[in-house]
Amino acid sequence: xxxxxxxxxxFLAFSIGASAQExxxxxxxxxxxxxxxxxAVIPISKKIEKDIKETLYDKHKFLISRTDVTAExxxxxxxEIETKLAEILSPEQFRKLKANQQLFKKLTQ
Numbered sequence: 001x002x003x004x005x006x007x008x009x010x011f012l013a014f015s016i017g018a019s020a021q022e023x024x025x026x027x028x029x030x031x032x033x034x035x036x037x038x039x040a041v042i043p044i045s046k047k048i049e050k051d052i053k054e055t056l057y058d059k060h061k062f063l064i065s066r067t068d069v070t071a072e073x074x075x076x077x078x079x080e081i082e083t084k085l086a087e088i089l090s091p092e093q094f095r096k097l098k099a100n101q102q103l104f105k106k107l108t109q
Contacts, residue, residue, distance in 0.1 A: 031056035
């Protein structure tokens with residue numbers, strides 16, 4: 001009986017760990033897709049690429065890890081992402097991004 005419980009405990013521990021890694025991969029893949037869409041519209045230099053990818057990854061990680069996100073929290077996250085992108089991108093690049101409403105909405109929400 002103890003062996004069965006030990007095996008069950010190990011199984012549950014590994015399945016939870018695998019699930020956490022899967023969500024990180026999903027956040028990373030989503031951030032990569034968002035960055036690719038942004039880079040297609042606005043050429044991004046290598047200098048700021050890391051900062052943008054990190055910002056997008058943090059956004060997706062937050063949204064994936066939280067299932068109880070309220071509309072208020074989403075609005076706050078959207079504002080934070082917009083502020084960070086405005087800081088990272090040049091004013092001209094940010095204007096181009098805001099002109100493309102579909103992409104801007106995708107990146108900030």
